[in-house]
Structures are given as structure tokens and as C-alpha cells.
Amino acid sequence: MKLSTRTRYGMRAVLDIALHSGGAPVRLRDIADRQGVSLSYLEHIIGPLIAGRILRSARGAGGGVSLLRKPDSILLSEIVSLLEGPLAAVDCVLHPDVCPRSGSCATRGLWTEMAEAMDSVLGSRTLVDLMTRDGEDKVGSCAPTALRPQRSPVIGAASARWNGGMERR
Incomplete structure (x- = not known):
């Protein structure tokens, strides 16, 4: 099972907002630039998060998007559910009636x-768990690889850990 790009970018966008807002709205253009995603694609991702009451938007000068609730009250399952x-x-699993073997299937369990x-x-x-995971600096690790601060080469798992699974794919 693989989460969609929409969901992965959506999770990163919400994390980006939490890390960069300081309570003020964050411009979508800034998020798009930091995350290496097109502005139009980001706009499609943000819509359901606003409708789902994770984010709020503000128009005009100084406008953008911000968290509607505190990061410790936003479950990651909410974000995934809204986007995926x-x-x-x-x-x-969700609709047993789609398969005539559901009742006796050896793999359904x-x-x-x-x-x-x-x-x-x-x-x-919650979102706070992503913001503080392993005590790392999440502002840097949420940026695309090309925008991250360069560190000395590391071999093996430590290298993958620094990348945080946030590389562009």
C-alpha cells in the first residue's frame, strides 16, 4: 500500500505551516517553494484541509494559510483521511460485500x-510529534533536499535519518 503524492505533500505542507507560521498566515507560494511543489498543485491539496477544519485561510495583504487548531490537537489520521x-x-476490508469470498477468505484478516x-x-x-521527532531541526528537514543545509557525508542509516524520508520523489 502506498500513500498518494497528494497525501505526502499535504502532510508536509501542514508541517511546514506549523513550523513557519508563528501564529501568522503563511503564503502558499512560500510553502510551494520550500516543498518543491507547484503552487497550483498545492492549492488543490490545501482546499480539503481548509474544508476539514485543519487550516484556515486569510485573504489580502498578509494573507495565507495557518493552523485552525493547536498542533497537539491535530491527529495525523485527520490529515490522511481528508486527503486519502x-x-x-x-x-x-472496508466493503466486504464487494467480494463473494470475504466471509471465508484466508487473507482478509x-x-x-x-x-x-x-x-x-x-x-x-499529532502534528507536534512530527514537529519534535527525535529532537531534530524540522525546519531544515521539511525542505526539499536541494534547499537543506549541507552536512558532512554520513554512511548508512544516519544518512537516511538526516534526510528524514522527506526527499522529493
Whole structure:
């Protein structure tokens, strides 16, 4: 199972806003530049987050987007749900009636456990957890690779950890 680009960029955009707003609106252009995504694509991502009451928008000079709630009250599952919908590896987990074998399927339980595990992880973490993960500087790690401060080369897992899984794909 793979989360969509929309969801990954959406999560990064919300994190970017939390890290750069200081309570004031953040311009979409600035987020797009920092995250290496087109402004028009970002606008499509932000809409559901505003409608879902994660973000608010302000028009005019000094306008932009900001968090509607405190970061510790925004569950990561809310962001994923708004952008991705329900998470399940196969349709029968959410809609058993789509498969005539659902009642006797040997693998359906596994797919259900996977969905429950993902829901559990995302539902138990808030935006603050991303902001403070491992005590790293999240402002730098939320930027595309080309914009990050350069560090001396590191071999293995430490290198991947610095990148934080936020590289452009």
C-alpha cells in the first residue's frame, strides 16, 4: 500500500505551516517553494484541509494559510483521511460485500490487521510529534533536499535519518 503524492505533500505542507507560521498566515507560494511543489498543485491539496477544519485561510495583504487548531490537537489520521480517504490495502476490508469470498477468505484478516495498525499509528500521533521527532531541526528537514543545509557525508542509516524520508520523489 502506498500513500498518494497528494497525501505526502499535504502532510508536509501542514508541517511546514506549523513550523513557519508563528501564529501568522503563511503564503502558499512560500510553502510551494520550500516543498518543491507547484503552487497550483498545492492549492488543490490545501482546499480539503481548509474544508476539514485543519487550516484556515486569510485573504489580502498578509494573507495565507495557518493552523485552525493547536498542533497537539491535530491527529495525523485527520490529515490522511481528508486527503486519502479510508486506508485499506484491499476493497473488501472496508466493503466486504464487494467480494463473494470475504466471509471465508484466508487473507482478509491480514489486510484488516494492516488497516487497523495504520489507523492506530496515525490516530495516536499529532502534528507536534512530527514537529519534535527525535529532537531534530524540522525546519531544515521539511525542505526539499536541494534547499537543506549541507552536512558532512554520513554512511548508512544516519544518512537516511538526516534526510528524514522527506526527499522529493
